[in-house]
Amino acid sequence: MKFLLLTMLLLTSCASYNPGNYAHVKSGKHPKDLPINAEYYRDYSNFPLHFVNVTFGNKSEDWRRVKSVKVTNVGGIDKSRIIVGPDLVYWSKGITRKLKIDSHNTRMVLGAIAGAFAVGAGVSASNGNYDLGIGLAAGALATATVADLNVIFDKIDSLEIAKLVPPDHLYSPFSIPPNLFITKWVVFQTPKGEIPKYIDFEVKYLSGETASYRTKLSI
Numbered sequence: 001m002k003f004l005l006l007t008m009l010l011l012t013s014c015a016s017y018n019p020g021n022y023a024h025v026k027s028g029k030h031p032k033d034l035p036i037n038a039e040y041y042r043d044y045s046n047f048p049l050h051f052v053n054v055t056f057g058n059k060s061e062d063w064r065r066v067k068s069v070k071v072t073n074v075g076g077i078d079k080s081r082i083i084v085g086p087d088l089v090y091w092s093k094g095i096t097r098k099l100k101i102d103s104h105n106t107r108m109v110l111g112a113i114a115g116a117f118a119v120g121a122g123v124s125a126s127n128g129n130y131d132l133g134i135g136l137a138a139g140a141l142a143t144a145t146v147a148d149l150n151v152i153f154d155k156i157d158s159l160e161i162a163k164l165v166p167p168d169h170l171y172s173p174f175s176i177p178p179n180l181f182i183t184k185w186v187v188f189q190t191p192k193g194e195i196p197k198y199i200d201f202e203v204k205y206l207s208g209e210t211a212s213y214r215t216k217l218s219i
Contacts, residue, residue: 075196
């Protein structure tokens with residue numbers, strides 16, 4: 001229920017089904033009738049951390065299923081990170097506290113956000129089980145660049161991925177129902193003073209297609 005509340009909030013906070021800038025296909029095979037948009041969400045961003053919604057649409061009569069999404073480039077900025085695992089839990093607590101103070105009239109909604117993030121990203125927080133059976137320590141996640149994280153995710157299965165990110169995270173597999181839209185999100189960290197103007201990402205579809213995209217971020 002909390003994940004549903006979060007998804008509904010992200011969708012209803014915008015006037016459009018697919019807000020933000022359209023993603024352009026850089027290479028590969030893009031399935032027909034599947035628009036992709038990305039929007040920089042200022043309310044959940046505080047430099048050097050950046051919150052981005054990525055919306056996947058399906059204008060066909062069939063389900064579209066996404067096997068994986070991996071960000072490959074954050075504005076050409078070296079040492080950019082994607083926040084996952086324990087850091088994602090702490091980020092959610094910190095940003096929720098900030099928003100509560102900045103907008104005290106929205107405490108009920110923000111409580112649902114905090115619960116969704118904490119439940120999804122903190123599955124193993126109580127026992128510190130971040131090893132994932134591949135010799136991965138929490139410290140490795142804290143310093144992993146975007147490229148490093150992609151290597152890590154290539155080595156683990158869906159159950160292990162669920163220990164690092166909640167279901168609505170961009171790196172969690174998902175399906176897009178016919179004639180509907182699904183919003184995913186991701187939190188980046190960039191070095192001091194660096195502003196991401198775009199993101200590149202690769203999508204692998206369960207039907208076999210793979211495509212690479214670029215979308216501008218309006219910050």
